[in-house]
Amino acid sequence: VVLVETHRHINPTMATTTTSDTTTPDDNHNCTIITLNQARDLPRTPIDGKPTLVYWDIVGIAHPLRLALAAQADVEWVDVRLQCGGSRDMQANKRDWYQVKQELREEGVLEFPNLPYLLMRNDDSDTKEETVRLTQSGAILRFLSHKYHHPLSGNVDSNKIPFHVVDVMYEEARDLDGTLVRLSYEDGADAVRRWLSSDGLQTALQRWGEIMITTTTTTTTGGKKVGTDRFLRGSTTLTPVDLQLYTVLYKIRRALQEEQWQDDDDDESRVSLPGWTRHYMTCVETASTSLQAYIQALETRGVPVNNPHAKFGGSQKHE
Secondary structure, eight states: OOOOOEEEEEEEOOEEEEHHHHHHTTTTTTTTEEEEGGGGGSSOOOOOGGGGGEEEESTTTHHHHHHHHHHHOOOEEEEEEEESHHHHHHHHHHHHHHHHHHHHHHSHHHSOSSEEEEEEOOOOTSSOOOOEEEEEEHHHHHHHHHTTTTTOOOOTTTHHHHHHHHOOOOOEEEHHHHHHHHHHHHHHHHHHHHHHTTTHHHHHHHHHHHOOOSSSSEETTTTTEEEEOOBBBOOOOOOOOOOOOHHHHHHHHHHTTTTGGGOOOHHHHHHHOHHHHHHHHHHHHHHHHHHHHHHHHHHTOOOSSTTTSSSSOOOOOOO
């Protein structure tokens, strides 16, 4: 299965496409990336019958959802990205999106239209709906976790971390992300930098290091290898907590790489991620060949973290 990046005009009702400017960088991908210039072209049905995730062409809040689908090596899906353009274009694009948002509600496509949204065929014979239509990033990630029992649900040992505690950890990771998003959009680089160097964040990351697996541990029974813990403590496979925490760490890493901070000669003022994060992030990135290929493709594209109107992190930057 090949990942192809396309710039398409999509018929919203039929989800048929004409394709141009196509590239095929790697044969390990299970995803088709489609970038759209206009909100009116956003799909109303799953494209080619495949799970279709729709969001801005940024990292944003949809990153864990994209990783969740990319991790499923045997699931072909479509990553639809609405281009933001420059800061002036973004205002026009947002106005267009608000119009389409109203149309999606009036047409019965989405009950609560928003970005991101997920469209996919409904395989549940107990319901009459032919298509699953979801908004709200947390709801989408939980749905995917239940839909694809492996690897998203993980195999967390309840004796180590009860499942209700896993939910708490997921929300804690979202709160960290929410803080970074708010500072980036409302306050700017100086505020982001103060937060990155704050005792509060460093304490939180230290606590996360104690909770998450920081070194690969092989479990054996009678001398026979039966599993390897690399993710959330007690799990040998990805969980929603891993995907959300990885996203926060990825955004922090990107923030620390900002060019405006690279000329700082004061070594004492420099901020870095704790040592445990490097191994942990590598474990997530290499959880499956399809996920690894997808992440590498995103690094090549240099997708911005935030939309252009953000005061920090809204510019395109290659890794």
